[in-house]
Amino acid sequence: MEYLWKQNIRKIDPYVPGEQSKEKNIVKINANENPYPPSPKAIEAIRNINANKLRFYPDANAAPLKKALADYYNTEAENIFLGNGSDDVIALCFQTFFCSEKPIAFPDITYSFYPVWCRLFNIPFKTYPLDKRFRINPDDYKEENGGVILPNPNAPTSIGEGLDFVRRILDNNRDSIVIIDEAYVDFGGTSCIELIKEYKNLVVTGTFSKSRSLASLRIGFAIADKELISYLEAVKNSYNSYTVDSVSIAAGVASVQDDEYFKSTINRVIATRKRVTNELEALGFEVLPSSSNFIMATHNSHSMKEMFEYLKTQKVFIRYFSLPRIDKYVRITIGTDEEMDIFLEKVREFLK
Amino acid sequence: MEYLWKQNIRKIDPYVPGEQSKEKNIVKINANENPYPPSPKAIEAIRNINANKLRFYPDANAAPLKKALADYYNTEAENIFLGNGSDDVIALCFQTFFCSEKPIAFPDITYSFYPVWCRLFNIPFKTYPLDKRFRINPDDYKEENGGVILPNPNAPTSIGEGLDFVRRILDNNRDSIVIIDEAYVDFGGTSCIELIKEYKNLVVTGTFSKSRSLASLRIGFAIADKELISYLEAVKNSYNSYTVDSVSIAAGVASVQDDEYFKSTINRVIATRKRVTNELEALGFEVLPSSSNFIMATHNSHSMKEMFEYLKTQKVFIRYFSLPRIDKYVRITIGTDEEMDIFLEKVREFLK
Numbered sequence: 107m108e109y110l111w112k113q114n115i116r117k118i119d120p121y122v123p124g125e126q127s128k129e130k131n132i133v134k135i136n137a138n139e140n141p142y143p144p145s146p147k148a149i150e151a152i153r154n155i156n157a158n159k160l161r162f163y164p165d166a167n168a169a170p171l172k173k174a175l176a177d178y179y180n181t182e183a184e185n186i187f188l189g190n191g192s193d194d195v196i197a198l199c200f201q202t203f204f205c206s207e208k209p210i211a212f213p214d215i216t217y218s219f220y221p222v223w224c225r226l227f228n229i230p231f232k233t234y235p236l237d238k239r240f241r242i243n244p245d246d247y248k249e250e251n252g253g254v255i256l257p258n259p260n261a262p263t264s265i266g267e268g269l270d271f272v273r274r275i276l277d278n279n280r281d282s283i284v285i286i287d288e289a290y291v292d293f294g295g296t297s298c299i300e301l302i303k304e305y306k307n308l309v310v311t312g313t314f315s316k317s318r319s320l321a322s323l324r325i326g327f328a329i330a331d332k333e334l335i336s337y338l339e340a341v342k343n344s345y346n347s348y349t350v351d352s353v354s355i356a357a358g359v360a361s362v363q364d365d366e367y368f369k370s371t372i373n374r375v376i377a378t379r380k381r382v383t384n385e386l387e388a389l390g391f392e393v394l395p396s397s398s399n400f401i402m403a404t405h406n407s408h409s410m411k412e413m414f415e416y417l418k419t420q421k422v423f424i425r426y427f428s429l430p431r432i433d434k435y436v437r438i439t440i441g442t443d444e445e446m447d448i449f450l451e452k453v454r455e456f457l458k
Numbered sequence: 459m460e461y462l463w464k465q466n467i468r469k470i471d472p473y474v475p476g477e478q479s480k481e482k483n484i485v486k487i488n489a490n491e492n493p494y495p496p497s498p499k500a501i502e503a504i505r506n507i508n509a510n511k512l513r514f515y516p517d518a519n520a521a522p523l524k525k526a527l528a529d530y531y532n533t534e535a536e537n538i539f540l541g542n543g544s545d546d547v548i549a550l551c552f553q554t555f556f557c558s559e560k561p562i563a564f565p566d567i568t569y570s571f572y573p574v575w576c577r578l579f580n581i582p583f584k585t586y587p588l589d590k591r592f593r594i595n596p597d598d599y600k601e602e603n604g605g606v607i608l609p610n611p612n613a614p615t616s617i618g619e620g621l622d623f624v625r626r627i628l629d630n631n632r633d634s635i636v637i638i639d640e641a642y643v644d645f646g647g648t649s650c651i652e653l654i655k656e657y658k659n660l661v662v663t664g665t666f667s668k669s670r671s672l673a674s675l676r677i678g679f680a681i682a683d684k685e686l687i688s689y690l691e692a693v694k695n696s697y698n699s700y701t702v703d704s705v706s707i708a709a710g711v712a713s714v715q716d717d718e719y720f721k722s723t724i725n726r727v728i729a730t731r732k733r734v735t736n737e738l739e740a741l742g743f744e745v746l747p748s749s750s751n752f753i754m755a756t757h758n759s760h761s762m763k764e765m766f767e768y769l770k771t772q773k774v775f776i777r778y779f780s781l782p783r784i785d786k787y788v789r790i791t792i793g794t795d796e797e798m799d800i801f802l803e804k805v806r807e808f809l810k
Contacts, residue, residue, distance in 0.1 A: 109658065109659065110632075111605075111632075111633050111634050111635050111659045113558070114555065114557045114558035114604055114605065114634070114635065115554060115555055115557060115635070115686075116553060116554050116557045116689070116693060117689060117692070118692050118693060118696055137514075139515065140513045141513070142513065143510050144509075144512050144513065148512075149509045152504065152505075152507055152705065153504075155504055155505075157495050157501040159674060160496050160500075160501070160504075160671065160672055160674045161491050161492045161493070161494065161496065161671040161672070161674070162486075162489075162491050162673055162674055163489060163491065163667070163673045164673075164674050164676070190698060190701060191698060191700060191701075193697075193698040193700070194697075194698045194701075197697050197698060201468065202468050203466065203468075205466045205467060205468045206465070206466040225696070226693070226697060252466055253466065280462075281461070281463050282463050282466070283463050283467070306461065315515070319512065319513040320512055320513070321512075321513060321515045321516075321700075322511060322512045322514055322515065322516050322703055322704035322705070323512065323703050323704070323705065324700060324701070334467075337467050337468065340469070340470050340471070341470060344470055344575070345546075345575075346543060346545040346546045346549060348543055348545070348673075348676055349542060349676070351675050351676045351703065351705075351706065352674035352675070353674070353675065353703075353706075354703065354705075
């Protein structure tokens with residue numbers, strides 16, 4: 107029996123999130139998570155949460171966290187928008203800023219959620235191929251469009267670009283909103299947050315899930331001109347007024363205020379990235395130049411798909427994309443030195 | 459100078475969430491929050507969170523909390539959907555289930571977010587007036603429609619209806635999805651969750667923000683036939699894969715498993731509601747019959763707007779709606795006995 111009410115249901119192909127293995131003693135370097143715990147001050151903030159206030163709704167404006175980020179980025183609270191992870195923030199940006207009939211523009215190889223949001227919100231889009239070195243050519247983004255979004259550093263390529271590159275994108279797109287997704291910027295990329303004063307059509311997004319080791323708490327943000335932020339707040343407040351919970355606000359503030367710990371974990375990840383890159387190159391791999399907490403690598407004389415499968419049997423989980431152009435590469439998150447030693451050992455076994 | 463890119467921005471009237479007073483020593487009985495803290499076991503779960511796992515993404519499926527709720531409601535995990543508060547859950551339900559060209563149906567006096575979501579998602583709607591006793595007539599919901607949503611108990615009227623009422627709505631709407639929003643049901647209402655086996659087009663939503671005293675953590679859920687839940691998951695996973703954070707999952711599980719505490723706080727709220735209702739009636743108020751953690755009250759010989767304003771000056775915050783039909787009423791959340799004694803004292807002062 108077919109029910110009439112089924113006609114009014116939206117049926118879309120589900121975007122299946124990467125499965126988290128439940129096995130123990132694995133090396134999990136497949137989700138670009140940080141190998142180090144968050145700031146001890148963030149952990150303390152969670153443990154010291156005021157139990158008597160849990161019954162109240164959180165501050166809908168998440169004011170303490172906006173203030174902490176404003177101080178950190180040398181801007182004002184009204185320039186900051188907060189959400190339930192940067193996926194929530196970017197999804198709201200798509201709904202708010204990409205309301206044109208013209209297609210929005212993004213690279214062919216990039217964060218795989220962009221086309222999913224386009225389909226969800228009925229936003230037309232056009233992709234522009236990365237060049238042979240997997241870099242974005244800013245002059246590709248000159249065509250009339252309904253908006254531009256790109257990650258810098260890009261994912262899964264790991265390649266970061268400088269301020270001149272972002273300026274060029276912005277100068278080519280004076281009539282569109284440009285979103286620069288800086289999820290990975292803290293690991294050696296160049297942030298363009300300072301450009302929001304100059305370009306009123308620039309939105310920069312960020313996350314606490316990578317460099318701040320708080321993926322479990324879901325905190326994302328956008329920084330832009332106050333007027334743009336006000337439009338974003340209006341849409342958010344028409345969807346769900348309280349998206350960032352009290353525990354996340356408290357832990358987020360503590361994380362932002364502990365810059366010493368933040369810088370020290372980032373430096374450790376960067377040092378490990380350099381070492382692993384050198385060792386892989388010594389083994390004959392080609393590694394793309396990374397400004398992120400992960401690397402993209404390939405090998406002339408070995409199948410990366412087979413290496414991915416072999417490592418899985420050895421309980422080392424990296425990421426392989428069965429997609430055109432990047433199917434000869436693997437993506438490897440930078441773990442601890444101990445984890446990367448196990449990874450390198452298993453790679454050497456595979457190469458033999 | 460007008461920028462061209464402003465044309466592509468969605469500009470909507472923001473839904474302004476109720477302001478939270480920052481004053482101390484106030485009686486805050488304006489947001490239908492629970493006066494008692496959450497289960498001590500939920501608080502313990504937060505304090506004992508595994509700090510080494512905060513760096514990982516949460517379980518996208520929030521499986522432990524689905525399992526706890528499935529056990530509690532005598533159903534299966536596949537019948538349960540979880541979100542970032544029930545506003546998130548209902549917003550996703552609107553996007554998933556209300557895709558008809560026909561208007562969806564809900565009461566004229568009800569949760570004020572329903573028309574806001576309709577505007578956000580371009581869903582046509584038609585409202586049906588409550589009767590003179592502020593009750594919903596189930597036979598009003600016979601017209602062809604694109605779906606039905608109503609809270610039971612309704613808000614801000616506080617009035618709950620029984621299973622026969624819900625059956626009648628469902629029998630009148632065999633060709634539409636019917637959402638029953640049970641945000642307040644635990645305070646003496648009648649849940650229709652058992653009907654999901656019989657009616658494949660029924661979606662029941664609930665929240666941890668009221669009866670479970672966890673408004674700060676943002677946990678909402680929907681219970682329905684597995685097929686409906688699968689459509690909801692597909693839309694959610696095309697928006698934001700990780701909406702319920704690890705701390706909320708852990709605290710939520712602990713809350714559901716501590717039924718003794720849950721029932722004891724609910725019984726306290728119900729006992730206080732009875733006492734306050736009696737005392738208000740003795741003072742000449744008319745109080746609608748409540749199955750919720752709040753009451754709607756009016757007085758023949760006094761302006762409720764003036765009472766609301768007077769109480770505010772006395773640091774007692776209740777809710778007044780400047781809306782047709784209910785502008786002669788105030789909504790009062792049931793606080794602790796001590797808070798309600800202060801409230802009643804100030805009401806007596808006002809009446810003099």
